[in-house]
């Protein structure tokens with residue numbers, strides 16, 4: 550998979566792409582991540598990538614020209630499955646969306662900023678608008694980081710225990726059951742006996758029941 554991220558603040562993507570699992574995935578060539586600084590595509594002598602909104606609205610708007618230039622250049626080099634724009638008014642990002650993205654070959658992510666982006670970018674250059682939650686971030690880089698992280702870990706070979714991603718919360722519309730490790734008794738705080746019983750079928754049943762109970766309590770919407 551290849552991810553091309555377009556941003557005015559490349560440093561904000563550093564932690565998402567240069568550490569831990571994503572870093573290892575890049576080293577193993579399971580994913581290529583290219584970060585493009587939008588300012589490099591500005592023809593303006595001040596390297597501006599935004600301008601005042603027509604109609605007197607307060608706040609700056611990302612201009613179409615540098616965005617079109619970088620997307621056009623990338624699209625000349627390869628076909629893209631999706632050109633994503635991160636925005637709080639986009640479709641809500643879910644595990645199923647990450648599952649789908651992890652099967653794609655090439656994805657562009659444009660990180661939103663300022664008051665928004667010229668609507669013509671959304672109308673003509675973007676194929677998918679994604680929100681990572683019902684709150685407003687200062688920029689789309691954190692949202693892009695969420696998409697990158699949750700997608701890359703699903704690419705086969707990225708997580709060493711291939712099955713572990715399958716048991717994540719949300720994969721089967723259930724939250725994950727609680728987990729414990731040693732010591733079995735910490736100052737009287739005990740691990741449930743069943744987990745120490747060695748009886749695999751009973752343990753699996755217990756885990757499933759815990760997951761169902763937790764989901765019913767915290768996220769009944771997932772069970773509908």
Ligand code: ADE
Nearest residue numbers: 635636637680681686692
């Ligand atoms: N940009 C600002 N807030 C955002 C959100 N919640 N999701 C995606 N992009 C954003």
